[in-house]
Amino acid sequence: MSRSVAEPVGCCGPLAAATLSDDQAAATAAVFKALADPARVRIVNMLATSDGPVCVCHLIDPLGLSQPTVSHHVKKLTDAGLLEREQRGKWAYFSLRPEAMETLAAVANLKGAWS
Numbered sequence: 001m002s003r004s005v006a007e008p009v010g011c012c013g014p015l016a017a018a019t020l021s022d023d024q025a026a027a028t029a030a031v032f033k034a035l036a037d038p039a040r041v042r043i044v045n046m047l048a049t050s051d052g053p054v055c056v057c058h059l060i061d062p063l064g065l066s067q068p069t070v071s072h073h074v075k076k077l078t079d080a081g082l083l084e085r086e087q088r089g090k091w092a093y094f095s096l097r098p099e100a101m102e103t104l105a106a107v108a109n110l111k112g113a114w115s
Contacts, residue, residue: 031103034080039063040073044082044096044104053086053093 020028035041042063047054059070074094077083082100086093 030080031082034077034082037073037076039065039069040077043070043073043077043094047083047094047096048101050095053084053095055088055091055093057091059094 035044043059046059046062056067056070056074059074060067063070065073071092074083074085074092078085078094082097082103083094084097086095
């Protein structure tokens with residue numbers, strides 16, 4: 001299932017749920033796919049711990065990647081609906097979508113799953 005750009009990720013379900021609908025399973029898989037790269041996990045971590053939107057130019061050195069590679073990764077995260085993009089002049093600033101934090105928490109909610 002292909003997702004449209006910046007589609008909200010609110011339809012994911014917790015993995016510990018008794019059952020997931022086909023839509024919830026597809027949305028959850030899309031989140032995992034977007035996070036399937038260590039650089040993307042690091043980007044989400046950096047944005048989650050920042051005080052505000054972060055310029056893509058400030059992600060390059062900490063990640064040790066080229067600007068085109070960082071741009072590719074943030075595009076994947078944005079397409080999955082995890083990031084918001086704000087254009088300021090020639091630079092793009094990114095932040096986690098508020099719904100993304102809830103979605104990531106719900107997906108990771110495994111409490112009682114194997115009890």
